[in-house]
Amino acid sequence: MTVLTPDLVDQVRENAEFNASACMNCGVCTAICPLGSEHLPRGIFRYVLLGMKEELLKQQETVFSCLLCKMCEVNCPAGVHIVENVRTLRHYFDRQAFGL
Amino acid sequence: MPLPTGDTIGILTDNLRLRRSVLPIPVESAIRWTKGLNLPRGGKRVLYTGLMYQLIPYIEDLVEAQTKLGDSWLAGLTGVGRRMNRLINVAAFLAHPSKQEQEAYDRIPRNVALLLQRAGVEFGSLYEDDLYSGALAYDLGADEALRAHAQKVYAALKKHGVQEVVTIDPHTTNMLRSVYPALIEDYDIRVRNYLEVLAEAEMLPHHRLEGDVAIHDSCVFARYEGVVAQPRLLLEGAGLTLCEPHHAGTMTWCCGGPVESLYPQKAAQQAERRVEELHAVADRGVTMCPLCYVNLQKAAQDRMRFDDISDYLLQAYEG
Amino acid sequence: MSERKIGVYVCHCGGNISDYVDVDRVVDAVKGEEDVVVARTAMFTCSDATQQEIYDDIQQLGLDGLVVASCSPKLHTFTFRGVAKRAGLNPFLYTQVNVREQCSWAHTDDHAGATEKAIRLVRAGIARTRLLEPLEPTVVETVPKTLVIGAGIAGLRAALGLADIGLSVVVVEREAEVGGWVRRLGPMYPHDKVGADLIRQLESEVRRRENIALFTSAEVVRKAGSFGNYMVDIKTHGQSSMTMQLQVGSIIVATGFDTYQPEEGEYGYGIEGVVTLPEYRAMLDAGEGPLIHHGRVVQSVAYVYCVGSRQGDGGPHQYCSRFCCSAAVHSALLLHRRDPAAHQYHLYRDMRTYGRYELMFLESRDKGSLYLKFPEDEPPAVQRGTDGRLLVTVRDQLTDQSEVQIPVDLVVLVTGMVPRENEELVQALKLPVGRDGFFNEIHPKLRPVETVVDGVAICGACQFPKNASESVASGLAAVTQSAAMLKRGRAELDPQVAAVDPELCSDCGTCYGICPYGAISPRDLTTGKRVAAIDPATCKGCGGCAPECPERAINLQGYTRAQILAMIDGLTKEVV
DSSP states (O other): OEEOOTTHHHHHHTTSOOOOTTOOOOOHHHHHOTTOOSSTTHHHHHHHHHTOHHHHHTTHHHHHHOOOOOHHHHHOTTOOOHHHHHHHHHHHHHHHTTOO | OOOOHHHHHHHHHHHHHHHSSSSOOOHHHHHGGGTTTOOOBSOSEEEEOTTHHHHHHHHHHHHHHHHTTTSOHHHHHHHHOHHHHHHSOHHHHHOOOOHHHHHHHHHHHHHHHHHHHHTTOOOBBOGGGOOOOOHHHHHTTOHHHHHHHHHHHHHHHHHTTOOEEEEOSHHHHHIIIIIHHHHSTTOOOEEEEHHHHHHHHTOOOSSOOOSEEEEOOOHIIIIISOOSHHHHHHHHHTTOEEEOOSSOGGGOOOOSGGGTTTOHHHHHHHHHHHHHHHHTTOSEEEESSHHHHHHHHHHHTTSOEEEEHHHHHHHHHOO | OOOOOEEEEEEOGGGTTTTTSOHHHHHHHHTTSTTEEEEEEESOTTSHHHHHHHHHHHHHHOOOEEEEEESOHHHHHHHHHHHHHHTTOOTTSEEEEEOIIIIITTTTTOHHHHHHHHHHHHHHHHHHHHTOOOOOOEEEEOOSEEEEEOOSHHHHHHHHHHHHHTOEEEEEOSSSSSOTTGGGOOBOTTTOOBHHHHHHHHHHHHHHOTTEEEESSEEEEEEEEETTEEEEEEEEOSTTOEEEEEEESEEEEOOOEEEOOOOTTGGGBTBTTEEEHHHHHHHHHSOSSSOEETTEEOOEEEEEEEETSSOOTTOSOOSOOSHHHHHHHHHHHHHHHHOTTOEEEEEESOOOOOTTHHHHHHHHHHTTOEEEEOOTTSOOEEEEOTTSSEEEEEEETTTTTEEEEEEESEEEEEEOEEEOOOHHHHHHHTOOBOTTSSBOOSBTTTBSSBOSSTTEEEOGGGTSOOOHHHHHHHHHHHHHHHHHHHHTSEEEEOSOOEEEOTTTOOOOOHHHHHOTTOOEEEEEOTTSOEEEEEOTTTOOOOOSSGGGOTTOOEEETTBOHHHHHHHHHHHHSOOO
16 A cells, blocks of 8 residues: 655656656557566656655666667657656656665 | 666766766777868867767777676776776776777768768867767766756857757767757757758769668657658668668667666667567668667677668768 | 228338348238238338339329338338328328337347238238328417526526527526526636626526516426416415416426435545535635635645446446536646645546546646546545545556555545436426436437427436536527427427217216326316317327226327227238
8 A cells, every 4th residue: 555645746857847647548658668668657657646656766677777769759649758757757766766 | 786776877977077978088089080081170060979989999898898797887887986986087997999999980980071071061070079968867867967068068069169060970969959958058059960961962972882771760860850861861872772670760669779888688688679670671781870880780790780871871972 | 991092111221121021021911901002112211212102102093091111100200291291191191110120120030030020010000001090280379488497507598598589588496596506606617707707697688688587486386288388387485475377388497407415424425524526616616825624725635536426237326427527627727726736636437528628637637636547346435544634545547556545635526416306397397307317308319408298398407417518508409499489380289199089988087187298187068068178289199098998988099999909900910
């Protein structure tokens, strides 16, 4: 059972762009990912939006193994800036997990 | 050994901050490609390498040292420690590519310079002020380091009175053209890739090339920068028969390169799958990005041979 | 009975019928029936070409009876009555036999059986037709005045629409004030106009019109008469309680809806901080800035959707209430406007912000509203938290089916519309009530505001859940229907109604109580004999009275006792 952290998205976002509100969970991104990452990106974005911080922090490897190849982004029917969001998440990990 | 992602990113940001490159290399290695070209220093238009090709032999050298450990070249640096790296350029000790290795990659910016001259484009070079673009820092979310570094790059461009930059590889193109404007106020540098410049020049080939070649689009070119038609125009104009793999153009598949620095095994797996796709349509392949080239060639071994697009173009369009 | 000349037309319906029913065999079997002078098949009987064929047969062969064996009478009765009329044949000398819905579609697995059934049905149709007599429609004069029941946004707008066309209007509202639910609303989507202002505007318009009379605190208690000429009793409450009688030509019912009232404990209803959508909306519409509830700033809200709607088998409200998704999303935008920092969680089953409301849904997501999809069989649970806040537990199907807990300050139960209790009015008007409790139209697409009671139209959310703009649109549709009938000044009514043979009637009184439409009343003949008489304008031709009459004095015209018996003979005749 996860208790939601309401301002997680604000912590992630800080001054950068993070916007997945248009995501309708269709799953195209997951299906089309060349790496076949199970969690990227819609699942991880949900963690951020809902405020599931612990679940998010477990996803370090997935976040950093993204190729940033934009295959998902150009095929996203909702026009989510997926790659920008992943970079923002990396920046969040840099601060949060690595203390950079 | 679990990958120390944090240390890795720390080291490269330190490098970027202290030595103006994620992997600092000697100045003579950075500018060797200009030898004999008599390029003016600075000027309104410059050919900008972003060190991408010059860095490759160093990275390859580190990779070779590290593959035995099954880790990335950056992870190797972290073994020495981030604290140490701040004082001493660790990479300089670990990587000593031979002159031969380096010249193989110096050839590419030289190819491009010759092609541009052939197309009648006037340009200079920034020599030692031709800095790394910060692409890796950008990819890894090291925003603060990137922001500071971008200012240095911009200052260097301004110092030499540059108004327009002609880039070679996709990552530098993307950074200077699409990322910097968001980082630098009133950024006013016009950025074009040399493939765009050449495609517009409508040159006629002096030598007709023949044969099939599998085209590997760079993700950054195809999906970030919209460079899809230009390489096809130029290669087909040269007489080559282009073979499109299953994933091509805006739907191209990544070479795996972007995660090479952190997850080399994942990078290798992706490169392997991509080579299979390319090999299915032709026995030789053409790349447009040094990272694609290195990753795919390494995965292909002797199965197929890759060449940089500039090699083909120079053969065809050289006077 | 003299000899008749009957034409029989059996339809392929493209294949809809002939793929299962051997239409040639049907024709063979019936062409020898007494009085049948022509029997043939047609690919599409309703096509212009076949209509012309029938027309020619009527004229050239002098047909005086028509049997069409094709689809349901609901579809083409008026088509073939029209053919008969054009050809100079009384349109009531025609029988429609349904061999599609009742034969080919019902018995796709039994071609022989379907064919045999078709033969029997066609024979019954022929038997009836042989005994048909010409009928003329009842013509009534219409009163150019409409009664509008309910002065919500639909009723008020309908009243203005009728008045604009030049009809007199009487508006009756049960409450002391007009405006219904909309009067209580603040800014409404998409124009942001305040509900109360809209109502004020409509009310002042209505009061200004000379041809509209508005009665508040008033109810319709009785209706008599028939379409075009209804007598209604209106009772007013309050200080000057009285009953008045009005003559109107038509009636528009716009009595609106009630909101679902959750049971104690349903999604935590009853716990401090758990409110229904209308309660929440009232909170939002009062005041500005961050929402304060019981002295505390509401920093986070959870909305639970589909409360009291889509209840599945067994529940009284199985329908989707349609408006509530959009209304809840709109409320979320209103809260965001008051307090952008508020966290809003929407726990839904399916989002149905149809049409342009989808944009509102998008906007809310853009502004930070979060949407979690819970499984139908595992609804969210609401409990009191330890810190005085509320704790909502929900399984989010969009996040790995994770069960999450959301601490919130307010839980909004997104309650839907339920039919308004109005038994007296239903009885007085004989309104048709559907299984869901809302009033029923005749046909949802083709006759969307008319009811089976001639001249009584329905509109707004008494028909099914509608938002304000949809309610007004249906109100104006009802205006058009009503006005179209009344402006003609006269109406033709179906003559296939019941009639009493005064010779046979013994005034036993059995039929008076049977008629669901109150069409039968005693009448004194000039001979001094008292008999039952049926008002042809009120009778719907249901036939309920005929078999009850112990003297067999009542016959339904077009379905007389003799005709029915003949049909039974036709049905039971051996099919060889």
